[in-house]
Amino acid sequence: MLFLTKLHLENFCSYKHHTFDFKKPDGNPYQYICFFGPNGIGKTMLLEAISLLTMNQKGRNPEYVKRSLRKYVRNRDYDPSYERISGHVYRNDFAIETQNNLAEMIIEGTYEMDGESYIVRLTQNGFDRNDLAPEGNGPGPWG
Numbered sequence: 001m002l003f004l005t006k007l008h009l010e011n012f013c014s015y016k017h018h019t020f021d022f023k024k025p026d027g028n029p030y031q032y033i034c035f036f037g038p039n040g041i042g043k044t045m046l047l048e049a050i051s052l053l054t055m056n057q058k059g060r061n062p063e064y065v066k067r068s069l070r071k072y073v074r075n076r077d078y079d080p081s082y083e084r085i086s087g088h089v090y091r092n093d094f095a096i097e098t099q100n101n102l103a104e105m106i107i108e109g110t111y112e113m114d115g116e117s118y119i120v121r122l123t124q125n126g127f128d129r130n131d132l133a134p135e136g137n138g139p140g141p142w143g
Contacts, residue, residue, distance in 0.1 A: 003029035004050065005117070006110035013045040020046070029112055053109045053122055 005023050009015040022030055035043045107122045 002113045005029045008108040010106040049107045
């Protein structure tokens with residue numbers, strides 16, 4: 001079973017820079033996660049970020065993906081000609097890439113399955129699920 005253990009949001013809707021940790025104090029992932037709070041606090045956008053990160057983009061038109069994600073960018077003054085497809089898996093480290101001081105939306109989730117950690121990164125330019133596998137360990141959980 002695949003568990004979300006960490007979610008990092010940057011310039012996503014009302015979240016400028018926030019990391020959510022979904023692990024128990026003993027380091028194991030929670031089997032169930034519940035979000036609650038007052039209206040307008042960002043619960044739905046948090047679920048939307050998780051949905052965007054986990055939805056299957058394979059076979060979709062890259063331009064469609066980029067256009068559909070741009071509505072979530074917190075700072076909408078970014079340069080629309082700025083094109084970089086980002087879809088990377090990192091073992092342990094988190095890296096923020098910037099160019100020309102442009103605001104970039106980042107949704108990054110850390111997942112665990114069968115003792116392996118997978119980090120999936122999504123920007124407003126989309127990502128390629130074919131790249132999602134730990135280094136040297138086959139196709140990863142998404143095939």
